[in-house]
Amino acid sequence: MNPTDSNLQGYLMYQERQGQRKILIADDEQGIRQLLRDYFEMQDYQVIEAANGVEALEKLSREPDIIILDVNMPLLDGFEVCERIRAHISCPILFLTAKIEEADRIKGLMSGGDDYILKPFSIDELGARIEAHLRRENRKKTEGTVKIFDRLAVHYMEKCVYFGEQPITFTKTEYGIVELLSLNSGQVFSKEQLYEKVRGFDGSADSSIVTEHVRRIRKKIGQYTDRTYIETVWGVGYRWIG
Numbered sequence: 001m002n003p004t005d006s007n008l009q010g011y012l013m014y015q016e017r018q019g020q021r022k023i024l025i026a027d028d029e030q031g032i033r034q035l036l037r038d039y040f041e042m043q044d045y046q047v048i049e050a051a052n053g054v055e056a057l058e059k060l061s062r063e064p065d066i067i068i069l070d071v072n073m074p075l076l077d078g079f080e081v082c083e084r085i086r087a088h089i090s091c092p093i094l095f096l097t098a099k100i101e102e103a104d105r106i107k108g109l110m111s112g113g114d115d116y117i118l119k120p121f122s123i124d125e126l127g128a129r130i131e132a133h134l135r136r137e138n139r140k141k142t143e144g145t146v147k148i149f150d151r152l153a154v155h156y157m158e159k160c161v162y163f164g165e166q167p168i169t170f171t172k173t174e175y176g177i178v179e180l181l182s183l184n185s186g187q188v189f190s191k192e193q194l195y196e197k198v199r200g201f202d203g204s205a206d207s208s209i210v211t212e213h214v215r216r217i218r219k220k221i222g223q224y225t226d227r228t229y230i231e232t233v234w235g236v237g238y239r240w241i242g
Contacts, residue, residue, distance in 0.1 A: 020046040021134065024064035026056035026081065027096065028073045036068070039123050040130075053081045064091060066134060069113075071097035079111045086112030092133040096121070147182055149242030150227060154182050163224040173198055174217050177210075181230060181240035190237035214238060 023045045025036045030051070037047045048064055050056040053076025056069065069078035076084075082093055093112060098119040114133060117126055145157045153162045159175055161168045170178060176198035181189065189197075191207040214230055221229060229242045 020044060021066070022046045022048060022062060022064045023130070024048045024050065024056065024059055024062070024067045026050040026053065026059075026068065026073060026078070027070035028052055029070070032070075032096075035123070036126075039127065043127060053077060056081050057084065060085060060089065065137070066091055066130060067093045068096050068117075068130075069093060071095055079107060082111045082113055092137055094129070094133070149182070149229060151225065152221065152227075152229065152242065154178060156183070163221070166224065168220050168224070170217065170220065171213075174213055174220075177213055178217060181238065182242060185240045185242060188233050188236050188239045193237065 021044075023040055025033055025040075025047060026049075027033050027036075028051055033049050033051070037049065040047050048059050048062050050059050052074045056067075056073075057076070069081055071078040073081075078095055078097070082095075086093070092114040094115040094117055095113050096117050096119065115129060117129065145155065147154050147156075151164050155162070156179060159179070161170060161175065161178060177194055180194065180197055181187075191210040194210050195207075214232075218228075218230060229240060231239050231241045233239055
């Protein structure tokens with residue numbers, strides 16, 4: 001699929017739907033941007049370019065997975081861009097610069113940067129560093145997506161539950177109740193709240209529906225253990241006590 005002036009936006013949306021990693025390259029030297037674009041496109045990245053600090057801020061709406069900032073850019077330099085955006089984004093930020101003074105390196109890291117790459121640089125080393133940062137970022141994203149309660153494990157990304165290595169089959173609504181309660185361990189939810197949050201409807205439904213779902217969840221877990229994970233708070237609702 002080749003972009004034209006009339007369908008460029010649609011092309012970009014198409015590319016983003018394909019799951020390509022997005023890298024924002026902000027540098028006022030067109031030759032460096034082209035070099036990096038050619039290299040990272042060959043590595044199957046979607047490349048977003050900015051020729052100065054202001055453009056870099058504007059391109060953040062594309063939600064890049066990693067950012068390369070040249071330090072000496074017009075309008076806003078790389079340090080200023082990083083300071084402005086670091087509180088609002090979590091992706092890795094790498095500085096690219098010819099400066100070699102220790103004070104500049106410290107300033108870059110203190111402004112929120114994750115790495116500092118000196119010009120001239122090896123394109124392969126840069127690529128390896130980018131990959132390393134993205135691997136670490138991916139590990140961060142997966143942290144906390146699994147919670148283990150004794151031998152019961154809830155996998156939130158996969159939306160499934162295991163006891164040991166044995167999967168427990170829940171309906172969509174049953175899993176939704178397990179997910180909500182286990183993510184908020186100790187918090188009491190009324191039957192109406194559970195119905196509204198899990199099903200997306202208002203809480204006016206017959207509370208016996210939620211009671212039946214909880215009964216089935218307990219029965220399925222009870223095939224593997226006598227331990228209680230969902231506690232009834234009489235007159236109020238339910239809470240996870242795993």
